[in-house]
Amino acid sequence: MKKLKIHIPVILPQAPDEKDACVNRLINKLNGREGIDNVHVSDKKMDGVPLLCFHYDPDIISIDRIQHLAERTGAEITEKYGHLLIEVNGIRHTRHARLVEKKLLDIDGVLEASANAGGMIRLEYDKRETSFEGISAKLEKENLKVNKSSSADENGFAPAEKNPENLNKKKAKGKEEQKHKDNEVQNHKEGESHGAGEEHSHAHGGVFGKNTELIFAIICGTLLGIGFGLSYVESIPDWVSLSLYIGAYFFGGYFTAKEAIETVVKGGFEIDFLMLVAAIGAAILGEWAEGALLLFLFSLGHALEHYAMNKARKSIAALADLAPKTALLKKDGKTEEVGIEKLGIGDIIVVKPNSKISADGVVVNGKSSVNQAPITGESVPVDKLPVEDTAKDYSEDDEIKDENRVFAGTINGNNTLEIKVIKEAKDSTLSRLVKLVNEAQTQKSPTQLLTDKFERYFVPSVLILVGILLFAFLVIDEPFSASFYRAMAVLVAASPCALAISTPSAVLSGVARAARGGVLIKGGRPLEDLGVITALAFDKTGTLTEGKPKLTQIVALGNMIEEDLLKIAVAVENLSDHPLAKAVVRDGKKILEGKEIPEASNLEAVLGKGIKASLEKDQIYVGNLNLYDELDDDKPSQDITGKVRELEGGGNTTMLIRKNKEYIGIIALMDTPREAAKETLKKLKEIGIKRMIMLTGDNQKVADAVAKEIGLTDAWGSLLPEEKVDAIKKLKEQESKVAMVGDGVNDAPAMANSTVGIAMGAAGSDVALETADVALMADKLETLPFAIGLSRKAKAIIKQNLWVSLGVVALLIPATILSWVNIGVAVAFHEGSTLVVVANALRLLAYKKD
Structure with missing residues (x-):
């Protein structure tokens, strides 16, 4: 390493x-x-x-x-x-x-x-x-x-x-x-x-523009074909065919010679040079037709390779063209068209019906449906509504609702929208996506690193073999010309062109197809690793569940009244930012209907267990049973513990509330599983994921209830954040390769320790985009089977390409050494295998979602 x-x-x-x-x-x-x-x-x-x-x-x-x-x-x-x-x-x-x-x-x-x-x-x-x-x-x-x-x-x-x-x-x-x-x-x-x-970005330029190399190859083939045909007409002199072959040499060898000379001048040594030497050798031996065939097949193969790879590149380059170059800026009641680079945070832009949105922002006026497929891969348009506070600065807000947020490059529906810009053009989700996808192309996969290492030893070995074969005439009764011809044939046969391109072409196509489907895969390593994982670990809240817990039960204990219990709970939880606390405050206020709620103070959080606060002269504790196990000697009674366990057995998350030393009530909340969770897990099982494990801070009974409902194989509850990291390490020991699915923010440590970290809803989170190995742009669990299915297909194609490229070399080397095939056949197989592996890789661009 x-x-x-x-x-x-x-x-x-x-x-x-x-x-x-x-x-x-x-x-x-x-x-x-x-x-x-x-x-x-x-x-x-x-x-x-x-x-x-x-x-x-x-x-x-x-x-x-x-x-x-x-x-x-x-x-x-x-x-x-x-x-x-x-x-x-x-x-x-x-x-x-x-x-x-x-x-x-x-x-x-x-x-x-x-x-x-x-x-x-x-x-x-x-x-x-x-x-x-x-x-x-x-x-x-x-x-x-x-x-x-x-x-x-x-x-x-x-x-x-x-x-x-x-x-x-x-x-x-x-x-x-x-x-x-x-x-x-x-x-x-x-x-x-x-x-x-x-x-023309990646093609050879020339007199015929971007297609010059391909046209030269076709001219070479035409001259070769005519010359070969005329050689069988006795009335036509031999010099006519020879002239046509020389013409074929020029057109077929022009770019080959150009590349070979450029490489040799810089001290390099490439396949182009070897092909040129082989063609010149064939001419010296009088085998003009064979040499012209070699150059024709080689130049045609190169031209088609450029064309095919360009298809994959265009698929990625098309991402950059999603965003319009201009926007309608609204200022002082008037609108003017400006370049998107001139938009600043806080500017208001107008987006007309059925046009592309120019910047990341929030809707401040108008209602419409927006097609987010170019960014998130979602097939159904998403309804957009204005934010409640249009004057607020949302540029640093990570909690913007999906119904209010829009992305550059997405397409507005049938109504006009006014949007407040929250990111400059260079920082938009689309810009970051393009940058990360481009960077992903340069990250080499384990297979590519292995083939690179193999080539470092293989190429010198071939050159040594060719050197030995050049002197075969000293041992075998044959002329030097025959030994030279054989050596050149082996050179052509052993050139690992197909091997060199087999993995990069598949990675390029896989990353491009994933990006089109709303999935960012950051290079060959996560693409390959995702293709072989057998275990998936999920965070519960917001990943397998909606992430919006609801208040389901209020149980008053002793002489406490439900309404007073709820007021105390809302007062204390109002100090906390925890999602469960927010749910208690939100639903509690709805139930209390505007009744006066006292003010609490001096909040103290006990990680993963609960909170403590002051309310007037009283100390209020709100938390799970673990909080009271370690607090003091005043433990809850068996009756209270039984009620808590009963609620948890039904899938609720419970909060036991204590006032000073008296237990006054229990509040229960439930986070409902996502609608798509059960069906998604079923699909994952079908494509070969054997273990699906939920990691959650909720108690084990809640975890078991959710797992049973949606079809998980394992559920590990009552985990603190650092314990989730330990759980991932334990899983890696058991399963070798484990992917962790979460939001990419709270789960970042666990994701970093997994083989592949997968973040959901990354379009709305810069942190998730940067930290995850694989980012699902939409907050949709159902995108996961597509990402894993595509990776498995990519892994299979990489394997196929390796078998083809190594198999052809393994067959051709002995065949040319034993003179069973000539240079023309060797080149045909050599170039044919290169085109086969590229075409095979391009199949990934057509990969379909189920």
Whole structure:
């Protein structure tokens, strides 16, 4: 496993030094994350700031993600490392992408580089050693044109300032300053880019435009065919056919020679060069027709490979074109058309019927149905209503209702809407989705890493074999020409082109199809892992259930009256932000119908057990039975405990209320399962998920009742947040690969420790988008079988592609060594297998939801 070590300068607010308990807490939270091998305080310091040393695997986790995790766990990080996502023109194929990676890694300061045949490059670099300009210059030397670029900072992550004394300043100021600092990237972005979706982006240009390579291949084939046909007409001299073959050589070998020369000049050694040598060798031996056939098949194969891969790339590029480029801005009662980049937070835009929405926002006027399928994959339009408080700033609000929120790129129905913008264009859900999908293309899967490693040993072995075969004439009674021909045939047969593209093409197609269906899969690793999981762990509240608990029963004890009990409960729970507390307050106030409720104070929370507060001169306790087990010697009676257990047995979550030392009542709530939960779990079982486990903080009886109703195999109740992490670790020991499904916010630690973390409702949560391995954009459980089914299909296709690519090489090498097949047949199989694996991968683009 590849490992890198980096030092990140860190300051924790209010932490006096690196020995503070907060620093240890940060280290404990980060240790054990997928891809992070070890985190510790380094013995080095930078300007007096303690350095955290991270040992991590760049193929699993990026520096950008490490910085996000560190910041989310309470650290402010000095600006040292940069994260760039660059789209370039000129990467011709997967093997070329690997050469580009090597060249970038030669730059001082570049820690990690990953490029793919789609033209996306992901870079992690030390800002003190290199810059965007230095990286761009290197790319230009490689004849690559920077088409688009973005840094992590442009997409919502603003590192803290370099000066340690200023690290605790407001992040808002940091973001403003960062905008100025990163204009090097922005200026380049505005200067010389063309759209990601343009067809010529990845094809060879020439006299016939974007299709020049394909047209040259067809001309080559035509000349070869005519020349071969005329060679059988005795009245026509041989030089006519020879001239046609030479013409075929020119058209078939033009781009092959161009690539070969470019690669050799830079010290590289590629299949193009080998094919050229084989074709020249055939000509020297007088086998002009065979050499022309080799170049025809090779150039045609390359051209069709470019065309096929472009289909997958276009599917991803189409995401960027979802949002309109302009918006109708309403100002002082008038509307004017402006570019979306000019929209600011708080602006009001007008969206006409049947037109695309230009920005993320909340509805402030009008009612309509909105087609959210482009973002969330939902097939049914969602009704939208205005927010209650139109003057409120919703840009920092994470609790916006789905009926009020709209996303850029979605399509308005039959009525006009007025929308208040809550995110700038570059920070919209669609922009983040496009950025993350592009980044996902560059994340290599375990199979791709394995095939890359295999090729590193396989290619030199083939070259050694070819070298031996060149001198076969010394041992076998045959002329040098025969040995040379055999060696060239083996070179062609053993070239692992199909192997190189078999996995990247499937990952590209899988990620593209998932994004179209409202699922963000962050690269090959989660795509493959999701395809082999046998166990799914679910958070209960808001995932398997509606997340909207309702007050179901009020049981007064002793001399207490139900109404007074409810007033006390509402007064105390009004101080808490817990979802159950909010449900008690909401439903309690409806029952009390505006009656006066006393004010409580001095709230104290007991994690996972309950709360304590003061009401006038009394101490009020509200919580589960565990709270009173450890509180003092005044335990609830067996009769009271029996009533609590009875309510819990019916699937209720209970709160036992105590006033000073007297138990005064029980309140019961129930969170109803989602309508789609039972059917979804049934589908998951059908596609091969053996264990489905619910992890919840609710007591075991409630967990069992919900599990029985919707068809779960296991239910683990009464779990504290840290115990959910332990539960995931235990499951991984039992099942090897486990996915955790939650909201991506409260469940982030458990998701980080699972094989694949799946967040639901990610379109409305920036945190979920960033932290999850797989993000279901809609808050719909029924999207899960599609995501897992697609991943299983992708995994199956990757396996098929490996069998085809390795199988053809395994058959052709002995066949060419023994002279059973000639170069033409070897090339036909070689190029044929490459096209087969690409076409097979493209089947994922047509994957259908059940």
